[in-house]
Amino acid sequence: MVMGLAGLAIAWEKAASMLDVQLSLVPWLIGLSVLVFVLLFGVYAAKLAFHPGAVLAELRHPVRLSFMPTISISLLLLSIALLHTAPPVVSLTLWATGATVQLGFTLYIVSVWMHHQHFQIHHMNPSWFIPAVGNVLVPIAGVPLGFVEISWFFFSIGVLLWSVLMTIVFYRVLFHQSIDARLMPTLFILIAPPAVAFIAYLQLNGGLDVFAQALYFVGVFLTVLLFSQAQRFFRLDFFLSWWAYSFPLAAVSIASMRMFDQTGAAFYAYLGFALLTLLTGIVAMLSVSTANAVRERGICIPE
Template identity: 65%
Template sequence: MEILERQRGRLEHFPISSFAMVMGLSGLTIGWEKAQKVLDLDLGVTPWLIGTTTTLLVVLCLIYAAKLVLYRGAVIQELRHPVKLNFFPTISISLLLLSIACLPVMPGAGRMLWMVGAALHLVITLYVMNVWMHHEHFQVHHMNPAWFIPAVGNILVPVAGIPLGYTDLSWFFFSIGILFWLILMTIIVYRVLFHNPIDERLMPTLFILIAPPAIGFIAYMRLVGELDSFARVLYYAGLFLTLLLFTQATRFLRLGFFLSWWAYSFPLAAISIASLLMFEQTGQDFYRYLGMGLLTLLTGIVALLLVRTAVAVRQNGICVPGH
């Protein structure tokens, strides 16, 4: 009976940020799909990666659905929380990323995932922005790069939307993402420079800064089909932010493990894929080596994250109050 009560308590505190794991695995899947295309190899890993990512998404959805049914109040608290609120779009982004991964091998599934993911993401974006506009309790210290997720996540839509033929919708979502990337980036820089440092538990979210320009580059290339000046600005902005964060590696290595460590994964996937795309556009080997190097690093990081997360779950370090 005591064990049952303990498990029910863990369900009550199951964090919405868990879906960041799906984003990381999806990014890894798309990265290796791109690498195999660039290297003209078939390593046979795509079905396994898609299967693993899909299974994880289904399991997390079932767990969170159970939390919604049994602990609706806890879900409402997350929806009102100034930080946790911004992780709800990780569900719709996971669907969009899976649609990108599935499109080359299962076009029908890719289209369905894209349609559901895009519609859900628009609804969540509108909800979150309404909360932002009419809040009564947010303070500047609540601001962190996770705030990019709801609005800037819209940039992802064209990556699968253009191949599926939804040109105008893709431009619509892309415009939303770019607009709020510029707005939120300004606020983040102000918050980092002139206020107290970001809480240690949320420090890994700084890697999210890489994702908007890197994904923006990939999406823009889908939209216009050529490497123009704006595409280069997006790519090199993402590359600079990657370098900036790598120079702070010792700070990140000193951090204790939190579920927020998964914030390292998807942004690294984004810049590695963007680098491989730069190689395709320019033919310069530098970008191929850079992209493959970052993808190799990402693979090691995801493996480490899976192990550390499993250990944390086993030791009851996750799904506890305050996480």
């Protein structure tokens, strides 16, 4: 949820910059993202304090394990959102904490992957990309904050993990049983690594080149591929995993607007704003659906 809300805030922040206007919506979205993060982090901290065994079980779970880095990713996204709207020390603190926790999660998760004794191919799903996405986010705020070499370090980790996991995911979906309906929305996570890597690479490289173009168009292709299967997603019942639609769409929207910055081609601006409009509607729908599910006790139930 925080990734989706913060991604929406950053996308509108970029749109306002392109239009050279001040949008009162942006501070509200950033504030909402911070509020939701504090609320969810507080609840999870209470879970850790009162039910440590449950948290430990999640750290060993073949599916839930990959969602743990959403904590560090949320910190990194908040550091990006607040980069130009808060005192530098705020963004720096969030970035440093997020990057440190992200590295810890990456080392732990890759170690679990390497030495597991109970994972099966059907456990593999696109949520496994989440640890990789967190690493390629680091340069987006890291470069403006002056940490270029550290940013290259994290970017390299993310690209490595993305290339390996992409192969495994395609093997999984092509030659084994379909992904469970509860996790089907996580297919949209496929969009995030190339789209975020494109934005991060522009920060690191200082401009557009053939590698950046390849990253961007891979992200666009995956977006078109998933949109072409929209009827499959429309048939799904609501799960919290529907929030997986939000952040990837924010990433490709921002990437399109950054592509316009680099090329001046109006097509990319129109595409970016069209995706942003769609994203805004989806986040509003997700917020309402989540509130309804909470009210009807439709979440936090046994699987």
